[in-house]
Amino acid sequence: MKYTSRKDALLLLEDGTVFKGKAAGKIGTFGGELCFNTGMTGYQEIYTDPSYYGQIIVNTTSHIGNYGTIATEQEYSKPTVSGVVVNEFSRIQSRHDADATLQDYLANNGIVAISDVDTRQIVRHIRSKGAMNAIISSEILDEKELMKELKKVPSMAGLELSSVVSTPTAYTMGDESGLKVAVLDLGIKKSILDNLVSRGCFLKVFPAKTSFSEMKLWNPQGFFISNGPGDPAVMAYATETVKEILAADIPLFGICLGHQILAQANEVSTYKMHHGHRGLNHPVKNLESGKSEITSQNHGFAVSEEDVKSAPQIEVTHRNLNDNTIEGIRIKGKKAFSVQYHPESSPGPHDSRYLFDQFIQMINQ
Numbered sequence: 001m002k003y004t005s006r007k008d009a010l011l012l013l014e015d016g017t018v019f020k021g022k023a024a025g026k027i028g029t030f031g032g033e034l035c036f037n038t039g040m041t042g043y044q045e046i047y048t049d050p051s052y053y054g055q056i057i058v059n060t061t062s063h064i065g066n067y068g069t070i071a072t073e074q075e076y077s078k079p080t081v082s083g084v085v086v087n088e089f090s091r092i093q094s095r096h097d098a099d100a101t102l103q104d105y106l107a108n109n110g111i112v113a114i115s116d117v118d119t120r121q122i123v124r125h126i127r128s129k130g131a132m133n134a135i136i137s138s139e140i141l142d143e144k145e146l147m148k149e150l151k152k153v154p155s156m157a158g159l160e161l162s163s164v165v166s167t168p169t170a171y172t173m174g175d176e177s178g179l180k181v182a183v184l185d186l187g188i189k190k191s192i193l194d195n196l197v198s199r200g201c202f203l204k205v206f207p208a209k210t211s212f213s214e215m216k217l218w219n220p221q222g223f224f225i226s227n228g229p230g231d232p233a234v235m236a237y238a239t240e241t242v243k244e245i246l247a248a249d250i251p252l253f254g255i256c257l258g259h260q261i262l263a264q265a266n267e268v269s270t271y272k273m274h275h276g277h278r279g280l281n282h283p284v285k286n287l288e289s290g291k292s293e294i295t296s297q298n299h300g301f302a303v304s305e306e307d308v309k310s311a312p313q314i315e316v317t318h319r320n321l322n323d324n325t326i327e328g329i330r331i332k333g334k335k336a337f338s339v340q341y342h343p344e345s346s347p348g349p350h351d352s353r354y355l356f357d358q359f360i361q362m363i364n365q
Helices: 043-047 102-108 119-129 143-150 190-198 212-216 236-248 257-264 305-309 354-364
Strands: 008-013 018-025 029-037 055-059 083-085 112-115 132-137 171-173 179-184 201-206 222-225 252-255 270-286 292-303 314-320 326-331 336-339
Touching (some): 043 102, 055 119, 112 132, 179 354, 212 236, 236 252, 252 257, 257 336, 270 326
Parallel strands (some): 055 083, 083 112, 179 201, 179 222
Antiparallel strands (some): 018 112, 270 292
16 A cells, blocks of 8 residues: 555644644544653554553654564554654655555554654653543544544543453463463563563463463463553452462562552552653663663553552562652562563663563572
8 A cells, every 4th residue: 555645634632732744654533542652763563562552652753664664573463552643754664674664554554643743742741741632633634523533532541451452362382391381461562472482481371351260270380461551450350360379379470561460469559640651761770689771661550659668568679760660569478570661672672681581580499
């Protein structure tokens, strides 16, 4: 599908702020929660991260699309974002082995996008006012009519989305002679599975609402609780599963949403952040080693600081150096730990991949 249009497009925020630009991707109308990612590279991995389901991504890097898209950089079977907002959109690609231009990729996957807008201004607005719903349209250019459509978009708070992007049926990955790890798929990225398989794990990936008793029938040596989209506060099914894993004292590792679910399993609540953490350059301090890590992050909810203070069984292991929020916990007396950020780092630096090694060591011990 060749790009032939330079149609006008609108980005309308729920507070009435309007940005006028040019259409990219699919010609259409789509809404979601507006958030920004500070990554300099890896736009395809970002757009296919299931944790972004229901969200419109603002890329802070000014030039997007220059290296096209390629199947090996997918984190999911297709893009999961609701829309894309960029400053300068490249309709050609320079990588000789690319499968498609970003324009063709977005259009063929039904993703509505807008370009030629001041993304710096949009990011400053979100940082000041907070994450909010927005809508992109290259069809409806009447702001009043577009606002009517925007009001139909549900708030991210209170949304259960993991079951939408989770695998519908269980499947296995890796060498059958390896360590058996049961993966609760709440919206897992392919690179997380790849990191576990490369360390000798034999994985069975289960749908989000699978019970502990059903997973236990496979006799796993460890459990992994994945990342994913939506509000953890409405995921009682996953919280109950993790409680049962903890009671059985089987090694457990959680990432992002899995981190929040582990906290909830210990009576610690989560809350919606002002504008979240999303990008490849977030500094985190490992409180055990004293070292800092540059991390890849994507989350709009976080673990309650006050509740952790009242939970003596929880030890905070990592903190965000930008705002001091909790980035990692360990459950005392249990073989269980989690981090809020993404050590699989796709895209992003590899500072934190040691966490997968720690999980393997915990299982072997």
